[in-house]
Amino acid sequence: MNTTASTMPEAFDSQPAAPLAAVHPYYWSVRRELWEYRSVYIAPLAAAGVSILGFLFVLPHLTHLEPISMPLDHTRHDISQPYDLAAALIMGAAFLVSIFYSLDTLYGERRDRSILFWKSMPVGDLTTVLAKATVPLAILPLFSFAVSVATTGIMFLMSSAVLAAHGLSVGSLWAQLQAPTVLFLLLYHLVTVHMLWYAPVYAFLLLVSAWARRAPFLWAVVPALSIAIFEKIAFHTQYFTNFVQERIMGGSNTLGMQTDWPVHPGMHLTPLRFLMMPGLWGGLIAAGIFLCAAARVRRYRMPN
Amino acid sequence: MACIEARGLRKTFGSTVALDGVNLRVEDGRIVGLIGPNGAGKTTALNAILGLTSYEGDLRVLGRDPWTERDRLMRDVCFIADVAVLPRWMRVSNALDYVAGVHPRFDRAKAEAFLARTSIQQSSKVRELSKGMVAQLHLALVMAIDARLLVLDEPTLGLDILYRKQFYDALLTDYYDRSRTIVVSTHQVDEIQNVLTDLLFIDRGRIVLQSTMDDFDTRFTELIARPDALTAARALGPLYEREVLHQSVLYFDGADRNQLARLGEVRTPSIADLFIAVMTHTNAASGANAPASSSSVDRRSDLNGVAR
Numbered sequence: 001m002n003t004t005a006s007t008m009p010e011a012f013d014s015q016p017a018a019p020l021a022a023v024h025p026y027y028w029s030v031r032r033e034l035w036e037y038r039s040v041y042i043a044p045l046a047a048a049g050v051s052i053l054g055f056l057f058v059l060p061h062l063t064h065l066e067p068i069s070m071p072l073d074h075t076r077h078d079i080s081q082p083y084d085l086a087a088a089l090i091m092g093a094a095f096l097v098s099i100f101y102s103l104d105t106l107y108g109e110r111r112d113r114s115i116l117f118w119k120s121m122p123v124g125d126l127t128t129v130l131a132k133a134t135v136p137l138a139i140l141p142l143f144s145f146a147v148s149v150a151t152t153g154i155m156f157l158m159s160s161a162v163l164a165a166h167g168l169s170v171g172s173l174w175a176q177l178q179a180p181t182v183l184f185l186l187l188y189h190l191v192t193v194h195m196l197w198y199a200p201v202y203a204f205l206l207l208v209s210a211w212a213r214r215a216p217f218l219w220a221v222v223p224a225l226s227i228a229i230f231e232k233i234a235f236h237t238q239y240f241t242n243f244v245q246e247r248i249m250g251g252s253n254t255l256g257m258q259t260d261w262p263v264h265p266g267m268h269l270t271p272l273r274f275l276m277m278p279g280l281w282g283g284l285i286a287a288g289i290f291l292c293a294a295a296r297v298r299r300y301r302m303p304n
Numbered sequence: 305m306a307c308i309e310a311r312g313l314r315k316t317f318g319s320t321v322a323l324d325g326v327n328l329r330v331e332d333g334r335i336v337g338l339i340g341p342n343g344a345g346k347t348t349a350l351n352a353i354l355g356l357t358s359y360e361g362d363l364r365v366l367g368r369d370p371w372t373e374r375d376r377l378m379r380d381v382c383f384i385a386d387v388a389v390l391p392r393w394m395r396v397s398n399a400l401d402y403v404a405g406v407h408p409r410f411d412r413a414k415a416e417a418f419l420a421r422t423s424i425q426q427s428s429k430v431r432e433l434s435k436g437m438v439a440q441l442h443l444a445l446v447m448a449i450d451a452r453l454l455v456l457d458e459p460t461l462g463l464d465i466l467y468r469k470q471f472y473d474a475l476l477t478d479y480y481d482r483s484r485t486i487v488v489s490t491h492q493v494d495e496i497q498n499v500l501t502d503l504l505f506i507d508r509g510r511i512v513l514q515s516t517m518d519d520f521d522t523r524f525t526e527l528i529a530r531p532d533a534l535t536a537a538r539a540l541g542p543l544y545e546r547e548v549l550h551q552s553v554l555y556f557d558g559a560d561r562n563q564l565a566r567l568g569e570v571r572t573p574s575i576a577d578l579f580i581a582v583m584t585h586t587n588a589a590s591g592a593n594a595p596a597s598s599s600s601v602d603r604r605s606d607l608n609g610v611a612r
Contacts, residue, residue, distance in 0.1 A: 024405055122378040
């Protein structure tokens, strides 16, 4: 016993300090979000699955849509509608997951007390919050885009098989779909609206999630509703309502879209106008403030 | 530089005082038991040390301010804050991947070797493991981290005695190497009596006793007094007296053992018994303002005085 007592510290000291292993706290923090919230990738994939399944019912009728003499716009609409709807469904699924994820993630780690484990690791609060913000701000839009591309590809291959079987031209289908343009517009929409314009919305939800002791959804919604109603009653105005509406709906308007559904090949892109909007930059600054505040709140909050 | 150094550490929650001016010094290489009743401030003190809660006063852990430097500090400090804080959705392999990915001092092979001695499968999810297995998994992760300070807050709460024993055995044989410091808080005091090198009693946010275990053995005496010697024994100023199976048992601090031996049977008290003795004593002292208790108040400050 004595010998171990005297030799052990010595042996310990004489060892050169072990080189620290390379670590990637941000990367692994994002990975762990994807382990926990599997809906991040399951929801867009499920939406794609539903779309493709629905498309199977349209396939037999595809040959009737083929007459090329029809006015171009009308034909494109009939042919492309399933593609547009699939993209809309995938994007909508990703959007819903973004909202529920943002509201739950910082609240959930306190609810299940796992925050005590995460905080025992050398990962800062800001790193954690940024990793969590990455999910709705980058991963979900980009992943849903990839799923949309794949879904478009699968649906096109299925149509091509049917058309080819009837000896009809696949080339004209491709020409009428204008898939590259449509997908590019989808990506443009996702980047400008979902990643940039909505950034303060997600950041605000993350802050509420970090702050709320219970019911983060109510904390996110009820105060905003109360302000809007109070303003309406007290001053007969609705500046706050307009402000919120502009943030949630305004993103699409800034693209110059008239229709509800995001992309139309005839639409003009106005990236410069978008980039010059004060609302965009104000929103991004607000997003930064909300995220820093969320990191700060996380430092103080203990498990519920 | 001491491993943990606190001066005038205070923490209040509204009107509740959780820590009331704690002074504390824990040297490197000690295994310290932090013992106190519910609500005494144990967890608050540990949380302050771990950077999980803000505080007033001066606190240094490994030379750092835990509240502002938690993430940096966690490279050298490990903790198990409670049983079952490992996320239930996580797979064992996920946990290994994650800790290896974020912790520069984690030795994955070591953790895997430890897990191999248990019945835990790497493909299992935490929610599929029993409570004891979750504690084993957490211990495997923690023991594979080359930390300088390990803090355990009720690490074996709710585990059966077999797991508890294995837990502390593993900690001592596979982890503790005299250069690391361990601070452990638990209600199962007697089970860690032989593990500890130092003892800290905390009550109502104050350290009421600080002693090394070496001092403990010489300083505190338990006397089972003979009925005829009881008055003489009481005259020597015991900390606390209780009746067990119609025998009077008295606890003394700093009394002469040889003198006590003439009054009955003498031995070293268990930590649990001494804990009750000290807690009853200090509560009697602080609970009453009557002049009659002034001697107890004095003794209370003696306890702190001798502790240094």
